Amino acid sequence: MRDITLGKTGITVPQNAFGALPIQRVSVDEAVSLLRNAYDGGMRFFDTARAYTDSEEKVGKAFEGMRDKVFISSKTQATTKEKFEEDLNTTLTNLKTDYLDIYQLHCAAKCYNEEDDIYNCLVEAKKQGKVRHIGITAHKIGVAEDIVNSGLYETLQFPFSYLASDRDIALVKSCTEHDMGFIAMKGLSGGLLTDSKACMAFMSQYDVLPIWGIQKQNELDEWLSFFDNEVTLTEEIQAVIEKDRDELLGEFCRGCGYCMPCTVDIRINQCARMSQMIRRAPSENWLTDYWKEEMLKIDSCVECGLCKTRCPYELDIPNLLKKNLKDYKEILAGKPV
Numbered sequence: 609m610r611d612i613t614l615g616k617t618g619i620t621v622p623q624n625a626f627g628a629l630p631i632q633r634v635s636v637d638e639a640v641s642l643l644r645n646a647y648d649g650g651m652r653f654f655d656t657a658r659a660y661t662d663s664e665e666k667v668g669k670a671f672e673g674m675r676d677k678v679f680i681s682s683k684t685q686a687t688t689k690e691k692f693e694e695d696l697n698t699t700l701t702n703l704k705t706d707y708l709d710i711y712q713l714h715c716a717a718k719c720y721n722e723e724d725d726i727y728n729c730l731v732e733a734k735k736q737g738k739v740r741h742i743g744i745t746a747h748k749i750g751v752a753e754d755i756v757n758s759g760l761y762e763t764l765q766f767p768f769s770y771l772a773s774d775r776d777i778a779l780v781k782s783c784t785e786h787d788m789g790f791i792a793m794k795g796l797s798g799g800l801l802t803d804s805k806a807c808m809a810f811m812s813q814y815d816v817l818p819i820w821g822i823q824k825q826n827e828l829d830e831w832l833s834f835f836d837n838e839v840t841l842t843e844e845i846q847a848v849i850e851k852d853r854d855e856l857l858g859e860f861c862r863g864c865g866y867c868m869p870c871t872v873d874i875r876i877n878q879c880a881r882m883s884q885m886i887r888r889a890p891s892e893n894w895l896t897d898y899w900k901e902e903m904l905k906i907d908s909c910v911e912c913g914l915c916k917t918r919c920p921y922e923l924d925i926p927n928l929l930k931k932n933l934k935d936y937k938e939i940l941a942g943k944p945v
């Protein structure tokens with residue numbers, strides 16, 4: 609397993625890290641066991657966030673007494689000095705530590721700079737030693753490019769998978785040129801990609817640190833297996849990637865849910881990608897009465913446009929939903945999937 613150095617932070621860890629968003633959905637004992645097994649299996653970098661409910665507390669419990677053996681990053685969505693301080697203190701308490709390896713502004717709408725209080729809060733926290741390195745997370749490519757060009761941050765966290773565009777790949781290279789660490793989120797593209805070997809092989813070509821969202825031991829086992837059996841981009845894996853890219857590229861929903869809630873309660877993060885899900889998972893799972901009812905809610909969309917203002921990928925959600933519903937109805941009528 610290759611090591612990755614996150615730019616000027618100097619943090620060097622195996623290119624196989626743990627994204628702690630999904631552990632919100634399991635018990636404390638299960639989460640602690642997963643995190644410790646991840647450490648025992650070779651993972652050294654753990655990414656959490658104040659917004660992930662009790663994820664920080666679970667990470668804190670798992671690594672109590674061994675803080676110096678792991679790297680922990682967290683995030684804040686604060687926009688004021690007061691909230692920033694409150695969030696940082698809560699995070700440190702939850703994690704049972706007095707410092708964070710990286711503290712990131714979460715899902716930034718723009719590149720915050722010296723004219724923004726929130727950026728100065730990060731710099732001050734670093735001066736105080738509560739934060740060793742400052743980072744930022746973004747979902748919009750233009751914002752991410754501004755961040756890299758600003759030279760103000762030590763790491764960028766951005767979605768990156770083998771569905772990446774040329775512009776995304778250029779962003780990774782630009783990060784390297786700016787001696788900035790690139791933390792790759794959504795390496796499975798919100799669950800659309802299912803071949804972990806192909807995902808890992810793709811990442812291994814770039815100077816990025818993937819943080820795989822892990823909720824179950826069998827998922828963890830897959831990622832840990834790559835410590836013993838290193839994967840590289842073989843012709844066979846490249847063929848899997850090309851096939852998926854042909855099927856999935858274009859306007860597609862990553863399932864992140866940032867656009868919700870919908871005014872009329874449409875489950876946008878599933879319904880807007882039904883055409884892909886139904887072809888990639890056993891289709892019966894998506895043809896139940898429950899999903900038929902959820903999909904038919906698309907007909908009640910009032911085109912209020914609220915969801916569009918929230919989607920970081922700037923998708924035309926109402927039209928995407930309609931396309932998915934049309935396809936779904938055709939499948940119900942007998943079209944083969």
Ligand code: SF4
Nearest residue numbers: 870909910912913915
């Ligand atoms: S435009 Fe349609 S899908 Fe989007 S929030 Fe409004 S009602 Fe929901």
Ligand code: SF4
Nearest residue numbers: 861862864865867919
């Ligand atoms: S429509 Fe956009 S915001 Fe909503 S789930 Fe899909 S990618 Fe995320």
